[in-house]
Amino acid sequence: NAGVTQTPKFRVLKTGQSMTLLCAQDMNHEYMYWYRQDPGMGLRLIHYSVGEGTTAKGEVPDGYNVSRLKKQNFLLGLESAAPSQTSVYFCASSYWVAEETQYFGPGTRLLVL
Amino acid sequence: GQQVMQIPQYQHVQEGEDFTTYCNSSTTLSNIQWYKQRPGGHPVFLIQLVKSGEVKKQKRLTFQFGEAKKNSSLHITATQTTDVGTYFCAGHGSNDYKLSFGAGTTVTVRA
Numbered sequence: 001n002a003g004v005t006q007t008p009k010f011r012v013l014k015t016g017q018s019m020t021l022l023c024a025q026d027m028n029h030e031y032m033y034w035y036r037q038d039p040g041m042g043l044r045l046i047h048y049s050v051g052e053g054t055t056a057k058g059e060v061p062d063g064y065n066v067s068r069l070k071k072q073n074f075l076l077g078l079e080s081a082a083p084s085q086t087s088v089y090f091c092a093s094s095y096w097v098a099e100e101t102q103y104f105g106p107g108t109r110l111l112v113l
Numbered sequence: 114g115q116q117v118m119q120i121p122q123y124q125h126v127q128e129g130e131d132f133t134t135y136c137n138s139s140t141t142l143s144n145i146q147w148y149k150q151r152p153g154g155h156p157v158f159l160i161q162l163v164k165s166g167e168v169k170k171q172k173r174l175t176f177q178f179g180e181a182k183k184n185s186s187l188h189i190t191a192t193q194t195t196d197v198g199t200y201f202c203a204g205h206g207s208n209d210y211k212l213s214f215g216a217g218t219t220v221t222v223r224a
Contacts, residue, residue, distance in 0.1 A: 042214040106155050
């Protein structure tokens with residue numbers, strides 16, 4: 001099993017450009033999450049999904065959109081990138097909330113110029 | 114909203130010494146989890162505590178969950194260079210899908 005994978009690993013964008021980050025998991029997990037990690041601020045939840053076809057806002061959702069069309073995939077979109085979105089983005093998944101252990105992907109490092 | 118705070122933010126430890134990092138929540142938690150992130154890596158689950166006053170050990174690591182389920186601690190004995198990284202605590206509030214993370218304690222070890 002590959003676990004949780006993320007593409008791309010690294011990306012540089014210009015302000016105003018758009019992009020989509022892809023997260024895939026092969027563990028048949030129901031719950032998936034997108035976090036951003038900034039120095040000194042830990043992990044902050046952007047959006048999450050409790051199942052295929054469902055999404056919900058987390059702590060810092062502004063400027064991001066998500067979709068969960070397939071159970072194994074969770075996409076994070078930036079419609080118009082801003083320098084404040086420079087960060088490391090982690091995707092995570094968990095089987096169901098009762099188990100609650102989250103498995104993280106390797107991360108995507110995004111630089112917005 | 115729920116806030117989880119960790120202290121200290123940085124911990125510089127001499128190899129072989131012990132240290133403790135603390136986690137405090139503004140609200141009662143249903144559980145507390147601890148994760149470790151190596152430099153350049155991703156967070157990896159270490160352990161989960163659920164019961165009030167629970168204590169769990171993993172080799173040189175001892176985890177505690179407070180009686181009021183609002184605080185937790187991680188104690189590492191005889192620190193080794195392999196302990197380098199950032200340790201995060203995270204907790205679920207009651208009936209909450211979301212895991213709230215602390216800002217982490219970054220540990221460096223002097224050989």
